[in-house]
Amino acid sequence: MEKVGVLAAVLVVGLSVPAGSQTYGQLAGCSDEPQQFHQCARAKAKEFNPPRTPDGRPDFRGYWTRAGVFGTDNVEEHGPALGDPGGKSLVVDPPDGRIPYQPWAAAAKAGYEHSHMDPAALCYLPGSPKQLYTAGVNQILQTAGAVIFLNDFTHAYRVIPTDGRPRPAPNVRLFMGSSRGRWEGNTLVVEVTNQNAKTWFDHVGNFFSDAVHVVERWTLVGPDAIHFEARIDDPKVYTRPWTMAFGLRRNPDANYEMWENACHEGNVLRWPATDLTRHLQLYFGATPPK
Amino acid sequence: MSRLALSLALLLCSVAPSPAFGQGAASVPPRTPDGHPDLQGIWQVLNTAAWDIQDHGASLGVPAGRGVVDGNEIPYLPAALQKKQQNFANRHELDPETKCFLPGIPRITYMPFPFQIVQSRNEVTILYEYLHTVRHIFLRGEHPPGPIEWWMGDSRGRWDGDTLVVDVRHFNAETWFDRAGNHHSEALHVVERYTRTGLDHMRYDVTIEDPKTFTRPWKMSMSLYRRQEPQIDLLEYECFAYKFEAEWKK
Numbered sequence: 392m393e394k395v396g397v398l399a400a401v402l403v404v405g406l407s408v409p410a411g412s413q414t415y416g417q418l419a420g421c422s423d424e425p426q427q428f429h430q431c432a433r434a435k436a437k438e439f440n441p442p443r444t445p446d447g448r449p450d451f452r453g454y455w456t457r458a459g460v461f462g463t464d465n466v467e468e469h470g471p472a473l474g475d476p477g478g479k480s481l482v483v484d485p486p487d488g489r490i491p492y493q494p495w496a497a498a499a500k501a502g503y504e505h506s507h508m509d510p511a512a513l514c515y516l517p518g519s520p521k522q523l524y525t526a527g528v529n530q531i532l533q534t535a536g537a538v539i540f541l542n543d544f545t546h547a548y549r550v551i552p553t554d555g556r557p558r559p560a561p562n563v564r565l566f567m568g569s570s571r572g573r574w575e576g577n578t579l580v581v582e583v584t585n586q587n588a589k590t591w592f593d594h595v596g597n598f599f600s601d602a603v604h605v606v607e608r609w610t611l612v613g614p615d616a617i618h619f620e621a622r623i624d625d626p627k628v629y630t631r632p633w634t635m636a637f638g639l640r641r642n643p644d645a646n647y648e649m650w651e652n653a654c655h656e657g658n659v660l661r662w663p664a665t666d667l668t669r670h671l672q673l674y675f676g677a678t679p680p681k
Numbered sequence: 682m683s684r685l686a687l688s689l690a691l692l693l694c695s696v697a698p699s700p701a702f703g704q705g706a707a708s709v710p711p712r713t714p715d716g717h718p719d720l721q722g723i724w725q726v727l728n729t730a731a732w733d734i735q736d737h738g739a740s741l742g743v744p745a746g747r748g749v750v751d752g753n754e755i756p757y758l759p760a761a762l763q764k765k766q767q768n769f770a771n772r773h774e775l776d777p778e779t780k781c782f783l784p785g786i787p788r789i790t791y792m793p794f795p796f797q798i799v800q801s802r803n804e805v806t807i808l809y810e811y812l813h814t815v816r817h818i819f820l821r822g823e824h825p826p827g828p829i830e831w832w833m834g835d836s837r838g839r840w841d842g843d844t845l846v847v848d849v850r851h852f853n854a855e856t857w858f859d860r861a862g863n864h865h866s867e868a869l870h871v872v873e874r875y876t877r878t879g880l881d882h883m884r885y886d887v888t889i890e891d892p893k894t895f896t897r898p899w900k901m902s903m904s905l906y907r908r909q910e911p912q913i914d915l916l917e918y919e920c921f922a923y924k925f926e927a928e929w930k931k
Contacts, residue, residue, distance in 0.1 A: 445714055452801070515922055516813060532799050532806060534721060539799060539808070546815045548808055550797065550915055557912050565917050567813070589922070649817050651831040653783055655921045660928060673929045 415456065416615020416641035423459035429483045429636040432610070432618035441577055441611035444533050449577045449611050451531040451538065454647050458616075458638035460524045463511065465595045466490075466635065472594075481524065483620070484634040490597060491630045495680050503596030507674045510590040514654035516547045516566035518590050519583040519605045520621035520635060528642050530649055538572055538579060545654040551581050559585060564601065566590065581607040588676045600627040600677045615641035627679040710843055710877035713800055718843045718877050720798045720805070723908040723915065726885075730791040733861035734901060743860075749791070751900040755863060761894045768862025777856050781920035783814055783832035785856030786849050786871050787887045787901065795908055797915055805838055805845060810915045824850050830867055832856060845875040866893040881907040 419439070421431035441449040462475025468488055471477040480488030492500060511517070517525050527543030536554040541547070551572040558569050561584075568586035572579055583605040591598050603625040610618045620636040623629070660673070710718035729737070729746025736753055739745035757765060768775055778784060784792060794810040805818040818838040825835060830853035838847045849871040857864050874886040883905040890898040 513922070513925060516917075516919065532801055534799055539806075541806075541815060545813075547813055548815055550808065552914070556914070559914060559916065563916065566919055566922070567917060569914070646822070648819060648822070649815075650835075651783075651833055653832050655781060656832075657780055657782065658921070660925055673925060675926070 416643050417613065418458055418638050418640055419613025419616040421612075421616070421638070423638055423640075424479050425459050425481050425637045426479065426483055426488070428459055428618070428638045429620065432612040432616070432638065435612040435616075436577070436610045436618060439577075439612050442614075446535050448533070448574060449579070450533065451579070451609065451611065451617065452533050454528050454530050454642035454644070454649075455617060455639040456528050456642060457524045457526070458640040460637050463521070463524065463526065463593050466524075466592045466597055469595075475594075481635045481637050482633060483636045485631075491633055493628060493630055496598075496628045496677070499677060500596050500598060503591070503598065503674070504594075506670065506672055507596070508660075508671045509594050509596075510674050511594065513660075514545055514658065515590050516545055517542065518566055518586050518588075519549070519568050519570070519581075520607060520619075520623070521590065521592055522547055522549060522567070523607075523619050523621075523639065524637060527652075528647065528649065529639075538581075541649070543649055543652055546652055551579075553579075561585065568605070577610060579607075579609040581609070583607065589674060591674070598628070598677055599623065599625050600679055602627045615643065628677065709879055711880070715802065717800070717840055718845070719800065720845060720875055720877055720883065721800055723795050723797045723913050724883065724905045725793075725795040725908055726791045726903055727906055728791060728903055730859060730901075730903065731788075731793055732859060734791075734859045734863055735861070737861070749901045749903045751902065754899075756896040756899055758894060758896055761864070765862050765864060768857070768864055770862075772860060772862050775862070776860055778860065781812070781924055782855060783812060785832055785852065785858075786816075786834055786836075787873065787885075788856060788858055789814060789833075790873075790885060790905075791903060794918060795913070795915060805847075808915060811918050812920055813917060818845075818847050824848070827851055828867075830854075834869075834871065841874075843876060845873075847871075847873040847875070849873065864894065865889070865891045868893045875905075878904075881909060883907075 419435045421428045444450045461478045464472040464475035466481045468480040469477055482488045482490060485491055522542055525542050525544050529543060530541040532539040536552060538551045540549050549567050549570055551570040553572040563585055564587035565585050566587055568583040570581050570583050572581045586603055588599055588601040606622045608620045612618045617639040619639055620634055622632055622634045624632040713719045728749060729744050730749045732743045734750050735748040737746060789809055789811060792811055796807055796809040799806045803820055807816040816833055816836055818836040820838050824837055829851040831851050832853060834849040835851040836847050836849045838845055852867055852869040854867040868891050870890040872888040876884045878884050885905050886902040888898055888900050
């Protein structure tokens with residue numbers, strides 16, 4: 392019962408339905424189920440010749456939304472939950488679809504959901520890779536030296552320089568991390584570091600630490616489909632690196648406009664809290680054993 | 682070989698700086714492929730308008746500064762002037778910046794944080810470091826019919842010669858213009874003009890109109906400076922998250 396207040400808040404922000412009346416684009420003929428899409432999209436990527444920007448790079452510009460992900464309750468396979476109809480695991484490696492936690496981390500994860508407020512319910516920014524599977528219509532902009540991903544939810548954005556500029560020092564900790572991109576053929580490879588690790592992957596407390604290193608790979612596999620995968624390495628939390636993958640589907644509505652989504656509008660944490668939330672703590676990040 | 686290297690170096694010298702020095706006014710502003718002035722880059726002000734948009738002396742934590750208001754006078758209606766004075770007296774409690782709200786327009790422009798302009802065919806997007814605020818300045822379409830009350834309003838842009846003119850409506854009444862309590866109502870109408878005046882400079886002119894608060898429209902103007910450091914990066918200032926942590930620890 393303690394979760395209800397937090398989940399109700401998440402429900403409000405998690406159910407935003409893509410506006411615009413047009414049907415979303417096709418996923419390059421692939422299933423949207425993450426495991427199947429991952430296999431199918433990798434084959435399609437070998438054949439598809441993407442449209443190009445004026446400087447010759449694959450053209451990701453436009454509006455996009457997650458495919459095969461129907462909520463952010465749990466990145467592993469799960470049944471229906473408040474605000475989430477349930478869905479398959481986004482984890483494609485290991486093949487069992489489970490995050491390979493170290494024993495201490497598995498125990499910590501099991502506790503977070505009952506002891507902490509979901510950071511997303513506080514309007515905390517999603518970080519990487521959660522930014523890509525957050526609800527709503529998202530936008531990709533491209534300039535000569537950068538790719539920019541903008542979320543509808545919480546107006547989060549991430550500028551990904553592709554010009555090789557140096558990263559900030561490791562002590563600079565950011566909700567959205569520090570991203571640096573490079574092109575490998577038609578794939579945008581983005582390495583994300585410097586995350587402050589104060590958010591979760593989902594509402595059930597799947598988490599990472601400030602040692603996390605994410606390598607994202609974005610590939611257009613059809614006119615209206617992006618294959619996204621993220622290899623997540625965090626030696627403090629997992630027994631080995633693991634990979635998440637899913638699709639992004641284009642919103643072809645030429646007149647679509649992103650409007651304000653302020654999220655934080657004076658929300659207040661109250662102590663002592665209501666009966667529903669009084670047991671919940673603020674999440675300051677994981678504390679791995681020494 | 683050394684002579685060849687020298688002549689190559691001279692050739693490079695004669696070619697590379699031409700946008701800055703060789704062509705003079707003809708190269709300003711640089712242009713995007715579709716022929717509009719190229720305003721892209723990371724920009725920031727160098728003034729004290731964040732504290733007070735009018736002339737002000739120094740006090741603890743507040744640098745003195747010349748204002749950015751044309752003529753230095755803000756034409757408040759009598760009741761609105763009284764409210765401004767009350768706001769100033771209670772600014773440490775009432776300033777919406779202390780509540781971590783989206784700061785509104787034009788205030789976000791002259792806060793001490795950089796912002797990045799990105800141009801696309803149908804919109805000019807401004808990404809602000811402060812609170813990850815985003816503005817989509819649509820270059821087509823009309824303001825949606827109101828009433829709508831947004832923190833950052835609805836921005837519609839058009840090119841007037843080499844100036845980007847942005848018409849902003851649909852504000853709420855919750856934001857201020859500065860830390861000195863200058864305020865407005867939800868009837869606020871802002872017109873911004875962005876004019877690139879050099880490779881590293883832009884002029885920013887703003888007209889403020891709000892018949893519920895002011896007796897007539899009034900103007901601000903200031904310079905925007907391009908951040909030239911090769912490592913410049915938008916970082917973040919997630920005000921409310923820091924506030925939650927500070928309050929929790931109390």
